[in-house]
Amino acid sequence: MAATVALSETYGPSSGTTQDTITNLNFGSTSSYDIVPASYPITIIGGGTAYSYEKWIRLKCSGTYTKVDNLQFWKSSGTYSTGCTYYGNMSTTVALPTSYTAAVNTVSSVATTALPTTDPNDNNISIDGSFTGSFDSNETAYSDYLVLQMRVADTASPGNVNQITYTFQYDEQ
Amino acid sequence: MDFQWEISSRTGEQYQGTDEFPSQELKDSANLFHLILSCPCAIEAPYGQSVIGTDIKIVIPDDCRLVFKRRVQFDTSPSLVQVGDKRFMYIIAFEKVIQ
Numbered sequence: 536m537a538a539t540v541a542l543s544e545t546y547g548p549s550s551g552t553t554q555d556t557i558t559n560l561n562f563g564s565t566s567s568y569d570i571v572p573a574s575y576p577i578t579i580i581g582g583g584t585a586y587s588y589e590k591w592i593r594l595k596c597s598g599t600y601t602k603v604d605n606l607q608f609w610k611s612s613g614t615y616s617t618g619c620t621y622y623g624n625m626s627t628t629v630a631l632p633t634s635y636t637a638a639v640n641t642v643s644s645v646a647t648t649a650l651p652t653t654d655p656n657d658n659n660i661s662i663d664g665s666f667t668g669s670f671d672s673n674e675t676a677y678s679d680y681l682v683l684q685m686r687v688a689d690t691a692s693p694g695n696v697n698q699i700t701y702t703f704q705y706d707e708q
Numbered sequence: 709m710d711f712q713w714e715i716s717s718r719t720g721e722q723y724q725g726t727d728e729f730p731s732q733e734l735k736d737s738a739n740l741f742h743l744i745l746s747c748p749c750a751i752e753a754p755y756g757q758s759v760i761g762t763d764i765k766i767v768i769p770d771d772c773r774l775v776f777k778r779r780v781q782f783d784t785s786p787s788l789v790q791v792g793d794k795r796f797m798y799i800i801a802f803e804k805v806i807q
Binding site for chain 2: 537540542559560561562599600601605611613696698699700701702703704705706707708
């Protein structure tokens with residue numbers, strides 16, 4: 536018996552639809568989950584920057600446990616393709632949004648921080664609007680929203696981008 | 709089984725558990741903590757020590773309570789929501805109890 540912690544995504548208009556048990560975190564030109572990039576490519580703009588739709592991600596905790604906390608996220612390996620950068624809203628000081636706002640495919644006002652490339656050594660995903668928050672006593676609950684966006688400059692090349700790896704971490708007791 | 713533990717409390721009782729964490733009450737009363745793991749794991753032990761093993765016994769000082777938790781990591785990539793297996797690090801520490 537243990538906590539089950541999995542990724543969930545909310546997408547679409549401001550009313551938001553939440554999909555638990557997602558199978559990928561692909562960025563694309565639509566606000567949806569499990570995007571097939573070939574179906575929703577991000578088109579390079581000559582002389583400008585193209586933006587993916589934001590991805591509004593939460594960690595969902597369920598199962599049998601006493602406490603889960605110390606949620607962390609960072610990019611752990613891989614080299615970004617030329618012209619491609621990734622931004623998020625993770626923070627150790629400013630709590631993440633607790634409610635969904637319709638994902639945009641213009642420059643995000645939420646995902647404004649370059650993804651950390653090393654272990655932050657401190658929780659950077661808040662719970663219930665606080666970095667002292669936790670999942671408690673077998674509850675089924677969600678973290679606050681981690682918002683991610685991919686930006687594509689006109690120096691990028693068409694085709695698939697390099698594979699990168701993100702790491703999520705939490706403490707369970 | 710991922711892990712199995714036995715706690716001997718300061719009042720002499722013994723408690724066991726498998727793949728579930730002891731309650732805060734048990735951790736507060738623990739005098740001796742015995743942890744058995746299904747495979748060798750890196751354990752962050754008190755006093756800045758890190759050890760790798762499967763069978764750990766620790767005596768908890770009288771003025772401290774047991775901290776026992778598991779740090780879980782999993783990898784994702786844009787195309788796969790989970791890459792590989794989850795990784796565990798077991799953390800055993802003492803927390804001074806301020807009276």
